[in-house]
Amino acid sequence: MTRKTLLRICSGLLLISVAACGAQDSKPKADEQAVEPLVVEAPKSNPEDSFFTPILDKLDDSLAASVKSGRVASLSYTLIKDGERVRSGFIGSRTLEGEEPVSDKTIYRIYSMTKPVTAVAILMLQEDGELDLDDPITKYLPEMKSLQVANSPGSATKSATHPVPQPPTIRQLLTHTAGFGYGDGKQDYINRQFTERKVLAAPSMDEVVRRTAAIPLKYDPGTAWSYSIASDLQGAIIERITGKSLGDFMQERIFGPLKMTDTAFYVSPEQKARLADATAWTPDTPIHLVGGPLAKMDRASVPVDYGGQGLVSTLADYERFALMLLNDGTLDGQTLLKPESVTLLRTNALPIVDPEAPQTMFKRKAGTGYGFGVGVVTDTIQSGLAAPEGTYFWDGASGTWFWIDPRNKVIFIGLQQNFSPAGVNMRASSMRSVYHAIYSE
Template structure:
């Protein structure tokens, strides 16, 4: 696999026999028709201990799912956007407790929903400004329209808060967000949201550069993530996987084609919250960059202390203690949140194998990664199944991986 050296499992502290359980699990998911195809990559000490792919990337065209298959990583874009934000932070452009309205004045007079209905809602002034740290930790009071759980979600849908539109730009959609009420007071609750897309606009305003260009030129290219972008160019399109969903009878139904897809063209908006495609090798490079505390192959993008701050829980407790989370790409109990990642606080409370300080996140098409600094370990799971809650594959893979770690 490009970007990492292959190592013998035993030399990396793994049982080769136990790693084969991952392979059997992958094959069973495909054989049972739960997934069209998938890949799993396990890295320790900068070397690949396990990298396999099974099944098909495209059922209609019978294209195999391989280790260089390109997938929509959706919310696994968020950690890269957070890195871009922290690069500007290191340049002294802002402080984390600065109000975002210092740079995006449309957020100057925010109000918080207190009641009402879709015709007329009640609100009160926000008690304090939204800070940049609030956006990085999803404690800003913003939300996602797709959750369909609250009146604010409904207002997002009705007012075109969608970062995948073809007839708007990033600034316009962020402006729509700022005109709507917050779901909660800034800093009061953890709520997964469009905050990282707002951060993408912040990067553009502070840097004076289009956000997509900034991410490509300042983060993606220096890290050598050659197949990571906001669209798939024509020459690479045969490597893009189709995206599926589980139908009512538990059969796979096409969600987004591998050829007739919006990802075949550059988007109108570079979504910092969920717009990237990537490969297993590319995302492992990003994981190595985090494990190396901000540097990779002689290229340093962040200082060591900055990465350590990103990997630290910034909540007063876990997600479960911050209100009632409506959706997350992780469990709530025993899990905190840093600057762009979930942070494992207590594996016993989370009821899953892991290490305190481990960071992770996933995408809506069931992709996932986690980075365990205590074990010098990173794992990347790529597949294409919407939604990510359809199957418990992330937790299953976590158990299988840690069970193979013997040294």
């Protein structure tokens, strides 16, 4: 029996007892004053009462350990239940050598946590009637009309190709089933082409599209799942349709309405003083600063708005974005999406159901799938994450992470900055801690 159930039973028995006593002599005597009936109210709900606090205390300690051990300079996180914060932690300093503590307003590079924001922008245009999810991307990106597909997609050397049977669709971009590569460190020929052609260092989004169009697809669209440049191409489509930069569109339609005052593709001179240091760490190399454009994050250093990896944000800002999704597209009277669009975003959409299928480029983790810009828990036990089916999540390359659990009305957001092959990813362990701590409804 859960604690909440026991409380309801005790409250109910007390009400019955009071009612029975009153029934014995319901009318006051002539020399007695009428007494107001006793009203027993259930205690006001405290979100933290939904959790076994010693486990949350241990979670605090484990998150703090990454800072104390010198792997990251800072970590900010929050756990939200029923729209209210249960726990928040602000550990370490904004700068590697400084003493300024991090806070709700510290600005972090969130990398792939940009992807669900871009997916929301695409769905907004779909609701506006500006696009259809099953439109071929060539309708907006004509540079893609002559795409080729590799006959040997995993080869380390260039292979023969064949013309794409049909162009990828926007829906396939949203689900990473369009066939594109990414240049994310993998050493097959196609991914190396993204690196060698410096696709993600192009001076404009139009040039990103042109360079991508010259690289073969990994597979025929719709036949496999592979993490890719697809979200950046979604950003290009948004810019072509609206005639605005991706950042300007997001500011007008997402960040402004949600009062996300510190989320953008670069930091202003005024915001620079709140930007967390970019650091790296490996077991053999102590934590150190990372330089270059990554350190500056100003407009001159990042001239292109990348829909798959470009945003900076704060804990306070991303909380508002997550609350909007948890509330089926609306927050504080501002409706960004219809509930059915949010449902599309957070529902597993992968057509590939067999992880052992020969053409599956990515052996998906058991018990998880993919929606629009987010991973989705499809089986609590198989996933090993302890989160219920329907929970959706994603991570960023700098070690950031979040998840949203519609069943329990739970949100968790963690922000840190680690830019090295030695990852400091704590989503899975924090998920297990939260769901070991939560009381069943």
